[in-house]
Each structure stands twice: as structure tokens, then as C-alpha cells.
Amino acid sequence: MKKIVLLTLAFCLIACFGACTKRGKLLGNAMILQIEPAEYFTMGVGDTKELKAIVKNVRKEDVNEPVKWSVSPAELGSFSSVDSKNTEFMAETSGDGTITLFCQGMTVTVNVTVN
Numbered sequence: 001m002k003k004i005v006l007l008t009l010a011f012c013l014i015a016c017f018g019a020c021t022k023r024g025k026l027l028g029n030a031m032i033l034q035i036e037p038a039e040y041f042t043m044g045v046g047d048t049k050e051l052k053a054i055v056k057n058v059r060k061e062d063v064n065e066p067v068k069w070s071v072s073p074a075e076l077g078s079f080s081s082v083d084s085k086n087t088e089f090m091a092e093t094s095g096d097g098t099i100t101l102f103c104q105g106m107t108v109t110v111n112v113t114v115n
Contacts, residue, residue, distance in 0.1 A: 031063065032056040033108045035101050042113040043091045049112075053085040053101050068102040076114060 034054040043049055053067045069082045071089070076097040080088040089099060091114040100109045 030058045031065075031104060031106060032058070032060065033101065033103050033106045035099065035108055035110045038110060040111045040113075042115060044115050045091050045094055047114075048088045048090045051079075051087050051089055051099065053087075053103070055085070055103055065103050070100045070102070071112075072098050072100070076112070 032054065036052040036054060037049075041049065051069070053069075055063050055065050055067065057063050066083060067085055069079045069087055069089075071077055071079070073095065075093050076095055077089050077091045077093075080090070089112075091112075094114045096111070096113050098109050098111055100107055
């Protein structure tokens with residue numbers, strides 16, 4: 001009886017894991033989220049900077065998940081699109097701030113200074 005229960009449990013786990021990976025996704029925080037450029041950068045008021053969201057699974061394959069961009073403080077600048085993987089950030093006022101990328105409950109940030 002124990003063998004049957006253990007085999008059934010093992011089969012269920014394998015089937016669940018296989019179903020998740022077939023979709024190209026894994027559940028939980030098994031995702032790579034990055035902003036390009038990943039390092040701190042500076043720019044002038046009125047300048048624009050191309051930003052790219054990198055969203056990959058643990059096998060480093062691209063994953064098509066929705067993203068959202070934000071900047072703090074908000075008056076520092078704006079994005080050409082807040083829900084696209086490729087966006088342009090336009091600096092609108094001088095100061096120091098943080099650009100944040102949100103995806104599936106995860107966040108990643110990059111610091112920016114506008115002169």
C-alpha cells in the first residue's frame with residue numbers, strides 16, 4: 001500500500017512539474033528579472049534613455065510576462081510606455097531617483113541622476 005501511495009505522489013509531482021515547464025514558466029520566484037542598463041546612470045533634463053526589461057525563466061529562455069515601469073520621485077521623468085518591455089525614459093526635472101521594473105510580484109531597480 002505504501003508503494004502505491006509513494007508512486008502516485010511521485011507521478012503527481014512529475015506531472016505537475018512537467019506541465020509547468022511545458023508552458024515555459026516555473027511557479028514561484030524561479031524567474032530572472034533585469035533592467036538594461038543594469039548600472040546606475042546619469043542624464044540631463046530633456047534627455048531620453050532606452051530601457052529594456054529582461055524576463056527569463058531559470059533555463060534563461062525569454063518569458064512573455066506583463067511588466068510595469070515606475071520612477072520615484074514621479075516628477076523625475078516619464079516613460080514612453082509603462083507596460084512594454086522596451087521603453088524610453090525621459091528626464092523631466094533634475095534630482096536623484098530610482099527606476100523600478102515590476103513583473104509577477106518581483107521587482108528590480110536601477111538608480112538614476114538627472115542633472
